[in-house]
Amino acid sequence: MDVNHTFLDIMGYSREDLVQQHFESIMSTANKLIFHTYFYPFINLNGHVEEMFISLRDRKGLAIPFLLNGRRFEKEGVEIIDCILMQMGKRIDYEVEIRTAKRQIEEAYWEKDQALEELQQLHAEIEQKQQELMDLNADLLKLSVTDKLTGLNNRRFFEDKLAEQIALYGKIQQPFSLYIIDIDHFKKVNDTWGHPIGDLVLVRLAEILQSHVRSEDMVARLGGEEFVLILPNLDAAESKRRAEDLRLAVERATWETGDITVSIGIATYSPMDSDASILKKADLALYASKENGRNRITHIMDL
Incomplete structure (x- = not known):
């Protein structure tokens, strides 16, 4: 996408030679192999690569050794990889070593069928491990936004979802309502029956909440005996009706x-x-429900 004048001066290229061309276009086959087996897996896994040795062809076809640092990020929805290249010292010595290594790798790759099969197997194994690592990262991400006891989304996920709904409201004025749900006299449950039974009550309530919401609704556990729901496209009147159905189900x-x-x-x-104000309003409404005898619903507009 872009290249600075320092790199162009070192390599003898013009901007027209490189911009909109693939970075691998100035690599030999051997360096492409190195690039594929090291750079891509690590940049996808860690988001960065540090001090990777790579050799690039200048305009005359000579191999110029560099240390490469890479960083992956998104800008306006587009994934971008920045590469910082530092030219190695002792250029002649490195060129001799790299040329020898390139020749050996290219001979093995192009002339020996067994070496080719082994390299292909190595690529397959690396891709498999890379996918396993990505799957593991996906599982870890899911765990980071999931409440361990109930399996519901946790407070972190809820806060992100609330921010999304507020942003959507700013764009298309899509209304949404927010419930805060609290189990009445839950401390008495724990004191009387013990915490293991109290945990079963929390799990059962989570199941009831999940079975009574739409696919677009979001259910999360805030912590303790408090749960929260975000319900898109629900105005005040409809939110009260739905909340009453939920209360009766429990x-x-x-x-x-x-x-x-x-x-x-x-x-x-x-x-x-704002995110803080709507939470505060729902919390005030919850407080009113408890003050007025519990086992009831209250909309902030009714206060």
């Missing part, structure tokens, strides 16, 4: 500890709100 469910009920606080996003 009240009518079968519990090992006897009756379990929840109190719900609701807030619907307005242009004057």
Whole structure:
């Protein structure tokens, strides 16, 4: 995409020679192999590569040795890799060594079928390991936004999702409502039945919440006995109706500890709100539900 004058002066190229050309176009076959087996896996896994030895062909076809540092990032939705190239000292000695290594690798690659098969097998193994590492990273990312006990999204995921919904409101004015749900007298459950049974109550409530939401809704555990829901395209009136259905589902469910009920606080996003203010409104509504006898819903607009 771009190259600076220092590199052009060293290599003897003009901007027209390199810009919009693939970086590998100035590599030999041997260096392409090195690049594929080291650079791509590490840049995808770590987001950066440090002090990788690489040799590039200048305009005359001579191999120029460099130390390469790479960094991957996104800019305006486009993935970009910045490469910083530092020319190696003792240029003649390095050129002799690299030419010898290149010749040996190219001879092995082009002239020996067995070497080719081994290299291809090596590539396949590297790709497999790279995919395994990417899958592992994906699993780790999922774990980082998942509540271990209930399997719901955690507070970190909720905060990111709330920011997304607010941004969407700013673009297309899509309304959404927010519930904060708290189990009534949960401390009594733990004190009477013990924390293992209390954990089962939390897991059961998570299952009820998940079974009573739409695919576009988001359910998360804030912590303790508090849960939160984000419901897109739901105005104040509809959010109250849906919350009442949810409250009744919890009240009518079968519990090992006897009756379990929840109190719900609701807030619907307005242009004057922020992430902090809508959370505060829902929390105030939840407080009102508890003050007025629990096992009820309250929308902030009703206060």
